Amino acid sequence: MTPVSFRSDNVAGVAPEILAAIGAANGGTAPSYGTDPLTAQLQERFGQLFETKVRVAPVATGTAANALSLSLLAGPYGAVMCSATAHINDSECGAGEFFTGGAKLVTLASRHGKLQPDALEHALATAGIGMTHRVQPQLLSVTEGTERGTLYQLDELRELFAIAKRFGLRIHMDGARFANALAALRCSPAELTWKLGVDVLSFGATKNGAMCTDAVVVFDPGLFDELGFRARRAGQVFSKMRFLSAQLLAYVEGGLWLRLADNANATAARLARGLEALSGVTLVDPVEINEVFATMPPGMIEGLKAAGMGFHDRGGGHIRAVTAFDTTEEQVDAFLAAAARHAD
Amino acid sequence: MTPVSFRSDNVAGVAPEILAAIGAANGGTAPSYGTDPLTAQLQERFGQLFETKVRVAPVATGTAANALSLSLLAGPYGAVMCSATAHINDSECGAGEFFTGGAKLVTLASRHGKLQPDALEHALATAGIGMTHRVQPQLLSVTEGTERGTLYQLDELRELFAIAKRFGLRIHMDGARFANALAALRCSPAELTWKLGVDVLSFGATKNGAMCTDAVVVFDPGLFDELGFRARRAGQVFSKMRFLSAQLLAYVEGGLWLRLADNANATAARLARGLEALSGVTLVDPVEINEVFATMPPGMIEGLKAAGMGFHDRGGGHIRAVTAFDTTEEQVDAFLAAAARHAD
């Protein structure tokens, strides 16, 4: 068994199928900067996947995906409404502010990482829309599945988006764990995105088995060209783009992405069940995708560390453990066994 | 023989040694966002390579390398002095302006892609340094080897940098083809960079066999931390950084990078010699690295296209042909043979 690290899903490597696709893409020359056949194929393939015409721009990081998305939807005097726990707000070093030319991220209280309709309604109703001394709400950004390992149900998104649309906002979805959400919700990519009103999606792949490859997926044809220029200007158009497109094609081929996500979700569920059975452990948030947030006794935290178990010690007795596409039940059980040795 | 495409060196794939390194990096988990062992090793290795302490930030594109470099050295009211033919000026969709917060690229006339000392001296002397209504020259950016396939000799750089330093400017080197330059000049990385006064280097690897991986190399310790934040904010810090660091380590291991560049340079020289022997063909710029700029009769251009030879038709009888790390003599000779069939 390889060492257990549940610190994040991004400590994992690359899925074998995706690595193979990289190798297969390496024969001969190919036109550069996205004019290659694989990138053309990617556009088609994602069009089928999402059941509508889309523009896909492969990017090298989730931060780039988010920041580019924001810049397509929020102008320099705009406000982006998001949860205080949103990755764009607290973990991207201000990339959103940078790419938008200084839009303001307005953070709202959330419950288990999920925006609450009444808070959104109140914020928009008091935002001073039309008043020039206030930044103007232009965009709602939701993360699905959330940074707290939870899920918005489709109806919950529908309600939030209805409020946002009523105030004239556009919609961005941070899908860093989009596959995990989709796998858990058992709905189609279209149902979780544009059919609800999503304008632009940050399509995560890196956390779920790709190698430094995520994507911006744009549903609004009016933004297709702008995406190209903004990505180029941001240093996110790759001369050897085929190597990113090949990954994304392999990622969705034959449902690989959902199988990988299923594994991450299932092992997280196993971990959650095991942990909450331990005396002294409490799950802080519902475990709906592949992240487990829990409190545990100090001794258990120290014991896990001593046993070489990787996880995120968030301080104050709080931990986060994230499973990945390649996490095994054996690893989960090893983690649980180590924890059990230090249960009260 | 695989089809001949000399359109650019970025139409090539990935060198086998580098692809192997990616695969080798894929075992087990690794800390994310550059805290992994390979990235630590990269810092050490490049320190040895450059014979001084450096900070290396792997990035996914040459544009990102350049734009980040500029942002470290030029402030929002700064001017960046560069050649009108500089990639930062005419091929990066304004990334430099974006990352610097609106610095101005001031373009100077060049000869064969090389800045001329008198033009630089004149521009700086008349730039209105200290006058608040003028943008302030803060940075000289040179490309080595140049976008026109030529090289600055060390003495030429020394002269330019002396002028720049006299006016208080800092120095950036766009080394998109740094290996090609180094291989041709037969000097050390240190001699071509910080020993001459270079503050920040865009270290190219993608054009010479890497997969979407270049780097910013900073020589000024005062900028080390800022590099980290700016890269993060630009979406250029990778959760699975090990896959970029592994490439850069493999790239320089045992002198691979110079061997790859030697091949590109040598095949370009062979191509240049063959072309200039043909009636009606004239080399427009000295061929000092791996790019050939030439004029040729319309019939030859059409004939090459008809023969399936890839190159860049620049219009008006001008062509650019670029060889790569894996170009073969056989490919060059096939190109020459096709051209010869259409010589006057």
Add this chain to the structure above:
Amino acid sequence: MTPVSFRSDNVAGVAPEILAAIGAANGGTAPSYGTDPLTAQLQERFGQLFETKVRVAPVATGTAANALSLSLLAGPYGAVMCSATAHINDSECGAGEFFTGGAKLVTLASRHGKLQPDALEHALATAGIGMTHRVQPQLLSVTEGTERGTLYQLDELRELFAIAKRFGLRIHMDGARFANALAALRCSPAELTWKLGVDVLSFGATKNGAMCTDAVVVFDPGLFDELGFRARRAGQVFSKMRFLSAQLLAYVEGGLWLRLADNANATAARLARGLEALSGVTLVDPVEINEVFATMPPGMIEGLKAAGMGFHDRGGGHIRAVTAFDTTEEQVDAFLAAAARHAD
């Protein structure tokens, strides 16, 4: 009696002494863009006033003063710590984000518009200083007197600044009502600014009798030059600068600014005393400068409006009334009489 408008102190006109100074400055020609004698004199005069060498840049709005100040002290990946009620946060349409190139304003809870030391300490301790995925706290911005009509005592500022300095932050003071604060605190300009550690001051004058003229006052000589360039680039260097400098000179001449502020403060105090004596009226915040925040019955609000009394109806029974440099006791008493007619 002219109509009573306590909607804001910026609905007032220009003090006669300042209008006269504008007229006096109008004789003949003067060098442009701040090279005129009055602007030179302004530097000297403010140096005396603040008992240290300063650089003063007259600007046309308080927003410009604030945004320029922020841009001198917070970089593009920086965080500016401020109260959620700060003018820079909620009333300047994102000017701070614009001028800094996308710094993030991190808002803290406040009490009566005043930042609390424990909240600041906690925010900084958990801000992830040194972690590249977090924006980096670089600046504390306080408003003195506050947007809620209250004052920080010198000791309170000292405590906040000590915390900020301990974490490496610099200090900005938004002095939109600096004269009102100074007049109330009875301390010297130096004591309220650089002696406490303020690096840059937004020096308000417009609200207290000037005509579209405020200033940035920089105490750190290392920022003097940058101020000039940033102001020029922001369209805040005036070809006919003498007309702004003349106002600022007249404003402080013979203590005019403090006399004007005294009047505003005194009339606000009179208004507050009168209001709180009315049944159904409660002062929401201590009235320490020239702003009165109160709750009152709906009938009183409507009655005041019907009587032609100007004030800011903030909704939900909350009102704001602001007195100015030229407010008369007669006006205050008229307002109070109208209110009294609708008291319970």
Add this chain to the structure above:
Amino acid sequence: MTPVSFRSDNVAGVAPEILAAIGAANGGTAPSYGTDPLTAQLQERFGQLFETKVRVAPVATGTAANALSLSLLAGPYGAVMCSATAHINDSECGAGEFFTGGAKLVTLASRHGKLQPDALEHALATAGIGMTHRVQPQLLSVTEGTERGTLYQLDELRELFAIAKRFGLRIHMDGARFANALAALRCSPAELTWKLGVDVLSFGATKNGAMCTDAVVVFDPGLFDELGFRARRAGQVFSKMRFLSAQLLAYVEGGLWLRLADNANATAARLARGLEALSGVTLVDPVEINEVFATMPPGMIEGLKAAGMGFHDRGGGHIRAVTAFDTTEEQVDAFLAAAARHAD
């Protein structure tokens, strides 16, 4: 006679009618931030003046007018085509780059400060429109009258604008000396602007007798709201806006602006005639508004300085002399007499 300073038209003071209007605006309170009656009146008045619905935003500097205008018409990956001699390019410290979020100013050769149709056509035809690695031409900016004291005839503008429109560009006119141009061309404001296709006009007033007051005039209703937010965010919305609006109303009242401009133009013409009659003096550019560019012998330049005559010594025997709204024939003749004493 007051001293003679022809260094610039911005060394002059304020026209008496405009100063009086400032004083007249000072009675009582007025709603702030542009909601006052004078600012409403300004919108109406300029609508009549331009014979179409416009939105006027008073601003404090010409640089602010230009930079705001550019930001309305050119996006962050845009290119602004302008003359190398354009004020936006060489005299505004990069304000255009700042306000647009990093658009690129692409400078074209000009003759006597005027863009040439063939140069514009060539630049646009080779700009790589639609290619993501190139900034995209979005805006043509012309200065009327030019920085070299010349005028585009209406037909010349029509030709330039037709080219620009054919390539999809929008049109900005820097009218820092709009009144001088209008007075010389004897056409209507509408004929010189929107009827030719101008989208946004920088309406200069300061150089022609106003006090730190220019304006952005927008003809495209689709940009009206954005102007308000961008101006606010740039610190160019004044709490006491009435004092700027009053000036602009007085400026155009009864044709004052054209009378003032006529005087400047006429005295410049007188100066030009006198100078070119002197041995050793050559006019470098046609004198079509109120600026005279000439070469003269070193002795004459020194002699003028010794005589206390103000002008701009541009080096190498080149001088610029600019007359103003209040320049007298007596002053011109004094200047000419001093020059004559040093003619060959």
